[in-house]
Each structure stands twice: as structure tokens, then as C-alpha cells.
Amino acid sequence: MVRKILSFLTFIVLSTVGYSQDVSFSQINNNKLYLNPAFANSRVCPELTMTYRNQWPSIGSQYVTSMVSYEQSVFGKNNGVGLMLMNDRSGNGIYSLNSVNVYFSNQQKINRNLNVKFGLEMGYKQNFIDTDKLFFEDSFNGSSFSSLTNEPLMMGLRVHYFDIGGGMLLFSKKGYAGFSVNHLNEPNQSLVYGESFLPRKFGLHGGLNVVFKKTTFGQSDIIYMPSFALLHQGEATELTLNNNVKKGNFLVGAGFRLVEGYSYRDALIVNFGVDTGELVFFYGYDLTVSPFGPSTGGAHEITTIIKVQNRQQRNKITVPSCAF
Secondary structure, X not given: OHHHHHHHHHHHHHHHHOOOOOOOOOOOOOOHHHHOHHHOOOOOOOEEEEEXXXXXXXXXOOEEEEEEEEEEEOOOOOEEEEEEEEEEEEOOOOEEEEEEEXXXXXXXXXXXXXXXXEEEEEEEEEEEEOHHHOOOHHHEOOOOEOOOOOOHHHOOOEEEEEEEEEEEEEEOOOEEEEEEEEOOXXXXXXXXXXXXXXXXEXXXXXXXXXXXXXXOOOOEXXXXXXXXXXXXXXXXXXXXXXXXXXXXOEEEEEEEEEEOOHHHEEEEEEEEEEEOOXXXXXXXXXXXXXXXXXXXXXXXXXXXXXEOOOOOOOOOOOOOHHHO
């Protein structure tokens, strides 16, 4: 029994520390700051976003991510700033990442129908292992574990570092396309000895805003919003496809995520939401279709967006709200 516990903990720690990759969200357009810093202030109104993701809950909440962000315009309507706080826990909190990111974006008009935004991201991050949740052979007294150990690696498993990223976004009223690069400086995130550089992450993403029907007042009634995000980091490649339909205040959709390996199958994504204009609530569920199977419990992702000051007359060169 002891060997099984130790092997399980060792697997969790090594898998998260030795092969660390960024968090992946299924609702790619609801976490747009995380996707691309150029999205800062894309709706031209102060906006608060809160996201919670619990992946594979059936094996004990091994991967839980909580994130909150705020964005608004500054120094004129073409400039935007944002702030994001995130906590990502793995192995029931054995391994954690805390990050504070700030964003700045600038928007320029190319022609009557096309616009461009540039974004910059600067972050301060902390990775650490909660040693109080680790148990070793010399801490077993025959009936239970204690926090006492002679392991020298248990002293100060914590690292701090700065992180830099950037992105660009092209958009019109009918759609958008963007490119982003995270971890430009490839910070060293080693918790023990030596070097473990966080590899750069490259992202390519886009979406359309297709109106099927309009009301007698000229407002959009049924909107089809397909989108994609292709991410590459280190040796890992991931493609997320989303298809959402909005009718009135309600949104429903489905998508799929493909990852390199495991025959490229990962998860089937289903979601629904409500958009009142001032408040957006979105729930999504990932059904695992990889060899790990549905016994993992899939993943639950909940997003709430509060538009602090929703403006009825939006700037003409701003990404339309329904694009998200």
C-alpha cells in the first residue's frame, strides 16, 4: 500500500514539474485575455471575467484552475488594459502555479472594414510544491504518515519568475483572426536543481460571426459563431474547435479538442450559456474520448462575465460582442 501511494505521488509531481504545459480552456472565446493579450478591452466596456475549471474530478480533483480578470479602456478608446489573477493546482494541491498578469493593447484602423490590435502581456509567476502533502518512506511509523522526513529536497521547493508575451489581432464585423506568443523569455521554472525552461507557446486562432436571421428592428436574432484555437508548446500541439449558436439571450454549442498523440482524440465539448447584455453565464462539459476514457469524469468549466458598464452605442471599429 505504501509503495502504491508513493508511486502515485511521484507520478503526479514528475508529470507536472518535468513536463509542465500551460492550462487549456475549452471555452476559448470566454477566456480571451488568456488566449491573446491583444483582446484587452475588445468590447469597449469595463468587464470582469471569472472562470473555474475542474478537470478529471472522478480521480480526486487533481487539476483545478481558478481565474479572474478585469479589463477596460485607458488613455482613449483605442487603448486597453487588463489584469488577470490565476491559480492552477495539480495533484490535489501538491503542485501549484500562481500568476499575476497585466495587459496592454492598442487598436488601429486599417481601412473601412478591417482593424488591427496589438497586445503585450507581462506576468509574475510562482510555482511551488506543498511539502506538507507529500509522504515518504521514512515518515511512515507503521500505521500512519507524519510530516517528518530526512529528504533534503523538501526544503524550499518554490520558484519565482517573470514572463512576457505578445499578440496581434485582425478583425472586422464578420470575424477575427489572431496570433500570439507566450513565454517569449522562456523563464527557468526549475524547482530543484539545474534548469527547466518553460517553452514558448505559439497560438493561431480565429472565428466568424454569421447572422442567419434578423428581427424587424434590424437586430441579430440567430447568430452562428464558429471558432478555433491552434496551440503549440514544446512537443505538444492542440486544436480546439467550437461551434456556438446564439438566439436571443441563449447560447448553445458543441466542439472538439484534438491533441498530438492518442490518435489525436481528447474531448468532446458541449456547452450552453445565457447573455443578458450585462451578465454572461457559460457552462461547458468535456467528455473524455481519449484512451483515459469517460471514467475520469471529464471536465467542468464555468465562466461568468460581468459587463460593468455596457454601452449601447459601441465604437464602430470594435470587435462585435456577438463574436465572443
